[in-house]
Amino acid sequence: xxxxxxxxxxxxxxxxxxxxxxxxxxxxxxxxxxxxxxxxxxxxxxxxxxxxxxxxxxxxxxxxxxxxxxxxxxxxxxxxxxxxxxxxxxxxxxxxxxxxxxxxxxxxxxxxxxxxxxxxxxxxxxxxxxxxxxxxxxxxxxxxxxxxxxxxxxxxxxxxxxxxxxxxxxxxxxxxxxxxxxxxxxxxxxxxxxxxxxxxxxxxxxxxxxxxxxxxxxxxxxxxxxxxxxxxxxxxxxxxxxxxxxxxxxxxxxxxxxxxxxxxxxxxxxxxxxxxxxxxxxxxxxxxxxxxxxxxxxxxxxxxxxxxxxxxxxxxxx
Amino acid sequence: xxxxxxxxxxxxxxxxxxxxxxxxxxxxxxxxxxxxxxxxxxxxxxxxxxxxxxxxxxxxxxxxxxxxxxxxxxxxxxxxxxxxxxxxxxxxxxxxxxxxxxxxxxxxxxxxxxxxxxxxxxxxxxxxxxxxxxxxxxxxxxxxxxxxxxxxxxxxxxxxxxxxxxxxxxxxxxxxxxxxxxxxxxxxxxxxxxxxxxxxxxxxxxxxxxxxxxxxxxxxxxxxxxxxxxxxxxxxxxxxxxxxxxxxxxxxxxxxxxxxxxxxxxxxxxxxxxxxxxxxxxxxxxxxxxxxxxxxxxxxxxxxxxxxxxxxxxxxxx
Numbered sequence: 259x260x261x262x263x264x265x266x267x268x269x270x271x272x273x274x275x276x277x278x279x280x281x282x283x284x285x286x287x288x289x290x291x292x293x294x295x296x297x298x299x300x301x302x303x304x305x306x307x308x309x310x311x312x313x314x315x316x317x318x319x320x321x322x323x324x325x326x327x328x329x330x331x332x333x334x335x336x337x338x339x340x341x342x343x344x345x346x347x348x349x350x351x352x353x354x355x356x357x358x359x360x361x362x363x364x365x366x367x368x369x370x371x372x373x374x375x376x377x378x379x380x381x382x383x384x385x386x387x388x389x390x391x392x393x394x395x396x397x398x399x400x401x402x403x404x405x406x407x408x409x410x411x412x413x414x415x416x417x418x419x420x421x422x423x424x425x426x427x428x429x430x431x432x433x434x435x436x437x438x439x440x441x442x443x444x445x446x447x448x449x450x451x452x453x454x455x456x457x458x459x460x461x462x463x464x465x466x467x468x469x470x471x472x473x474x475x476x477x478x479x480x481x482x483x484x485x486x487x488x489x490x491x492x493x494x495x496x497x498x499x500x501x502x503x504x505x506x507x508x509x510x511x512x513x514x515x516x517x518x519x520x521x522x523x524x525x526x527x528x529x530x531x532x533x534x535x536x537x538x539x540x541x542x543x544x545x546x547x548x549x550x551x552x553x554x555x556x557x558x559x560x561x562x563x564x565x566x567x568x569x570x571x572x573x574x575x576x
Numbered sequence: 577x578x579x580x581x582x583x584x585x586x587x588x589x590x591x592x593x594x595x596x597x598x599x600x601x602x603x604x605x606x607x608x609x610x611x612x613x614x615x616x617x618x619x620x621x622x623x624x625x626x627x628x629x630x631x632x633x634x635x636x637x638x639x640x641x642x643x644x645x646x647x648x649x650x651x652x653x654x655x656x657x658x659x660x661x662x663x664x665x666x667x668x669x670x671x672x673x674x675x676x677x678x679x680x681x682x683x684x685x686x687x688x689x690x691x692x693x694x695x696x697x698x699x700x701x702x703x704x705x706x707x708x709x710x711x712x713x714x715x716x717x718x719x720x721x722x723x724x725x726x727x728x729x730x731x732x733x734x735x736x737x738x739x740x741x742x743x744x745x746x747x748x749x750x751x752x753x754x755x756x757x758x759x760x761x762x763x764x765x766x767x768x769x770x771x772x773x774x775x776x777x778x779x780x781x782x783x784x785x786x787x788x789x790x791x792x793x794x795x796x797x798x799x800x801x802x803x804x805x806x807x808x809x810x811x812x813x814x815x816x817x818x819x820x821x822x823x824x825x826x827x828x829x830x831x832x833x834x835x836x837x838x839x840x841x842x843x844x845x846x847x848x849x850x851x852x853x854x855x856x857x858x859x860x861x862x863x864x865x866x867x868x869x870x871x872x873x874x875x876x877x878x879x880x881x882x883x884x885x886x887x888x889x890x891x892x893x894x
Contacts, residue, residue, distance in 0.1 A: 388730045402828070404722050411830020411863065412706045418860035421827035423820035425744050428857050436827070437858065502741035506824065509739035509754070510720070512729020539746050540755065542736035545729065 261322045261573065262309055263566030264302065265372070268328055268342035272559075273305060275313065275320065276566040280380045284309075285562070295345030302351070303358045310360065323364045324569030325355065326372035326561040332414050338366065365572035369393075370417055371408045372564025373519060373554070374401030379567040381555030383515040390507045391554070392419065394500070395520035398439045401564075402511065424502045442499035444475040444522045451478050451492045463488035479525035497529055501536020508541040508549050519554030527553050579640045579891065580627055581884030582620065583690070586646055586660035590877075591623060593631065593638065594884040598698045602627075603880070613663030620669070621676045628678065641682045642887030643673065644690035644879040650732050656684065683890035687711075688735050689726045690882025691872070692719030695835050697885040699873030706831040709878070710737065710821065713838035716757045719882075720829065742820045760817035762793040762840045769796050769810045781806035797843035815847055819854020826867050827860040837872030845871050 260283065265272040268290075275284040288305055290298060306323060313320050329340030336352030343349075355364045367375075374383065374391035383389040383403075391401040398420035402409040409416045420439030432440050440446050451473050455466050464481045465473050465488055481489035504516055518530065534551050541549075556563050578601065583590040586608075593602040606623055608616060624641060631638050647658030654670030661667075673682045685693075692701065692709035701707040701721075709719040716738035720727040727734045738757030750758050758764050769791050773784050782799045783791050783806055799807035822834055836848065852869050859867075874881050 386730075388734075400828075404727055405725065407723065409722055409829070412704075412832045413830050413863060413866055415860065415863055416706075416828060416830040418827040418830070418863065421823065421858065421860040423823045423858035424741060426742065426816065426820070432858070436860065498744065502744070505739065505741045509736040510718070510734060510828065511727070512731050512734040512736070514730045540739065540741040540750065542733065542739040542754065545731060545733055545736065548731055 259321045259570075259573065260313065260318055261324065261566055261569035262306065262320045263324050263326070263562045263564070263569055264306070265326045265369070265561035265565050266298075266302065266328060266340070266343075267561070271302065271305060272562045273309060274559075274562045274566060275309065276563075276570070278570060280563075280566070290343075294343065295349070298343055298346065299349065299351065299354050303355055306355060307358055310362070320362060322569040322573035323355065323359055323362055324372075324565040324567070324572065325351065325364070325366045326369045326565040326568070327351065327366060328369050330415055331366045331368050333410065334414075336366070363572050363576055365568045367408065367564075367568055368401075368414075369561050369564075370399040370401035371410075372401070372568060373560040374403050374517070374564070375408065375567040375571075376556050376560040376563030376565075377517050377519075377554060378403060380563050381517070381560060382552045383517050386514045388511060388513040389515040389517065390511060390513050391517045391519055391560070392500075392503065392507070393520035394443060394518065394522040394526070396444050397435070398443045398520075400507070404511065419503065422503055422506065424499055438499060438503055442496045442503075444520075447475040447478050447492055447496055447522070448473050450495065451488060454488050454491060458488075461488055465489060475522060476525060493526075493529070496526075497532045498536050500529075500533045502540055504533060504537035504551060505540035505546070508537065508545045512542075512545045513549060516549060516551050517554055518552070519557070519560055523553050577639045577888075577891065578631065578636055579642065579884055579887035580624065580638045581642050581644070581880045581882070581887055582624070583644045583687070583879035583883050584616075584620065584646060584658070584661075585879070589619060589623060590880045591627060592877075592880045592884060593627065594881075594888070596888060598881070598884070608661075612661065613667075616661055616664065617667065617669065617672050621673055624673060625676055628680070638680060640887040640891035641673065641677055641680055642690075642883040642885070642890065643669065643682070643684045644687045644883040644886070645669065645684060646687050648733055649684045649686050651728065652732075654684070681890050681894055683886045685726065685882075685886055686719075686732075687879050687882075688717040688719035689728075690719070690886060691837060691878040692721050692835070692882070693726065693885040693889075694874050694878040694881030694883075695837075695872060696721060698881050699835070699878060700870045701833040701835055704832045706829060707833040707835065708825045708829060708831050709835045709837055709872070710818075710825070711838035712761060712818070712836065712840040712844070714762050715753070716761045716838075718825070722829065737821065740821055740824065742817055756817060756821055760814045760821075762838075765793040765796050765810055765814055765840070766791050768813065769806060772806050772809060776806075779806055783807060793840060794843060811844075811847070814844075815850045816854050818847075818851045820858055822851060822855035822869060823858035823864070826855065826863045830860075830863045831867060834867060834869050835872055836870070837875070837878055841871050
C-alpha cells in the first residue's frame with residue numbers, strides 16, 4: 259500500500275509518496291506563490307489529482323492521503339485555521355480534498371501533530387508511545403504523543419506551548435503570543451536582543467552595528483558563536499526558558515523523548531546539552547533521569563513524513 | 577454488577593461498594609494506626625475479604641475491585657511506592673490483593689488518577705473526556721484525563737505537577753520538591769508565611785504571635801480571612817502560582833474542566849474567581865475561553881469514587 263503525504267507550509271507544498279514501510283518513493287515541492295484562499299485549495303487538489311493519476315499510470319495506486327497544515331485542524335468541522343495563508347481562517351480543506359480523491363480516504367492534522375507522528379515513525383523518536391516535538395521557529399508549538407495517540411484536547415488546540423507561563427510577574431507583552439514564545443521563539447530571541455541593545459547603547463556588540471530593528475534570530479546565533487556579549491546574554495536566557503519548558507513536559511507527561519525542531523534548531527542544536535542541564539534542575543527527577551532529549555531526525559521533512567504516517571494510520575483505522 | 581472501591585490514605589482506608597450506576601451502597605473506613613509494610617497489606621486484604629464475604633451473605637456479589645494508593649502505582653510491576661506508608665517503597669499490592677480476591681479482578685492506580693476518574697464519573701467533571709484534577713494538599717499533584725484515558729507517561733509518573741517550573745531564577749529550595757509545590761502547596765504556603773515573618777519582624781501580623789515555625793496553612797487562611805497583611809501577601813502570591821499552573825494546563829491540554837481539590841481547597845475555595853482571573857492573563861485565549869474551572873464535587877470521597885470507577889472500567893475491559 260502506498261500513501262501520499264502533503265505538507266502545506268506558508269510558502270510551498272511538499273508532497274511525498276511512501277510505501278507502507280515508510281520508504282520515501284517520490285518527493286516533490288510546489289511553490290504557493292501569491293495564492294490565497296481557494297486558490298491554495300485548488301493547488302492542493304490539483305497536485306493530489308495529478309499525483310494519483312501519475313501513480314496509476316505507473317501501475318501503483320495511492321490508498322490514503324494525509325495533509326499537514328500550518329495551523330489548527332478542527333476534527334469536528336474538518337476545517338482549517340492557518341494564519342500564514344491568506345483567507346484560511348476557516349477553510350473546508352477536508353471536504354474539498356475528499357471531493358476529488360475518488361474515494362481515497364483523506365486525513366488532515368496540524369503541523370505540530372504531524373511533526374511528532376513523523377519523528378515517531380521514521381525520525382529520532384522511533385517507536386516511542388510518549389513523546390513531545392517542541393517546534394521552535396518564528397513561534398513555538400508542541401506536538402504531543404500520549405500512549406501512542408496525538409493529544410488533541412477538547413478544541414483541537416492542545417500543545418499551545420508558546421503560552422506556557424514561566425516568568426513572574428506577568429508582562430503586558432505576553433498577552434499577544436504567550437510568555438514562552440515572547441522570550442524564546444525565533445522572533446522572541448531577536449526581540450530580546452533589540453531590547454537589550456536599545457537599553458544599553460554603551461554595549462560593544464556585533465549586533466549593535468546593524469540597525470537595531472533589523473536583527474534576526476540567525477544573526478543572534480552567529481554573534482553568539484563569535485562570543486558576542488549581548489548575543490551570549492540573549493541565548494543564555496533562551497536556554498533557561500527552553501530548559502524550563504523541557505522540565506515542565508517531563509514533569510507533566512513523563513515522556514520517553516523530547517525532540518527539538520523548527521527553524522531555530524538549526525542553529526541552536528549545539529545548545530542541547532546546556533538545555534538538558536537547565537532542565538535537570540527543574541524537572542521531576544525520576545522522569546528526567548529516564549527521558550532523552552534530542553533534535554529532529556527528519557528536519558524539514560518531519561511534516562511530510564508525519565502526513566504520510568497520518569495517511570497510513572487513517573487507512574489502518576478504516 | 578457491584579464493585580468495591582478502596583482509597584488507601586496515609587491514616588485510613590476508605591472502602592465503598594458501588595452499583596454499576598455509581599450509587600454508593602456501603603461505605604466504611606478503617607484506621608491504619610501504627611501499621612507499616614506488610615501489616616498495611618494485611619489490613620487491606622483482610623478488609624476486602626470481609627467485604628466480599630458480607631456482600632455474598634447478603635445475596636449480592638462484588639465483581640471488581642479498585643484501589644487508590646497515596647503514591648505511584650507501576651503498571652509494569654504491579655508494585656506501589658507510597659512515601660507516607662512506612663516500608664512501602666516497592667510494595668507488591670496488586671499480587672497480594674489478587675491472591676485473596678478469589679478471581680475477582682483487581683486494579684490499582686495512584687490517588688491523583690483516581691481523583692479525576694471519580695470527578696469524571698460522579699463529580700464536577702462528569703462526562704468530560706479531557707479534564708485535570710489539581711490536588712493541592714501538603715504536596716501538589718495532578719490527575720490528568722486525555723480523551724477519556726488517564727495520562728500515565730512512560731514510567732507511570734505523569735502529572736508530577738508540583739515540579740512545574742514557574743518562577744525564574746532557579747532556587748536551591750526547589751530541588752527537593754519542585755518550584756510550584758515549594759510556593760503554593762499547603763506546606764509551601766505555611767513556609768512562605770514563616771519566611772516573610774522571619775525577614776520582617778516589624779510586621780504586625782496575627783501569624784507573628786504564634787511561634788514562627790508552628791504556622792500551618794490553615795492558620796494562614798484564617799488570618800487571610802481577617803485581612804492580616806502577611807497572610808494576604810502569602811495567599812495573593814499562591815493565587816498567582818495557581819493561576820499560572822491553570823494557564824499551563826489550559827495551553828498544553830486544552831481541557832474541558834480543571835478541578836481543584838485536596839486539603840487546601842477546602843479553605844481556598846473562595847479564591848477560585850481570583851485564580852481564574854490570574855490564569856486568564858497567561859493562558860492560550862481560545863482554550864481559556866472554553867475551559868471551566870471548578871472545585872471537587874466529591875471532596876474527601878474523590879479517591880474512593882475513583883477507585884470504584886477504576887474497578888468498573890477494569891471489569892468492562894476484561
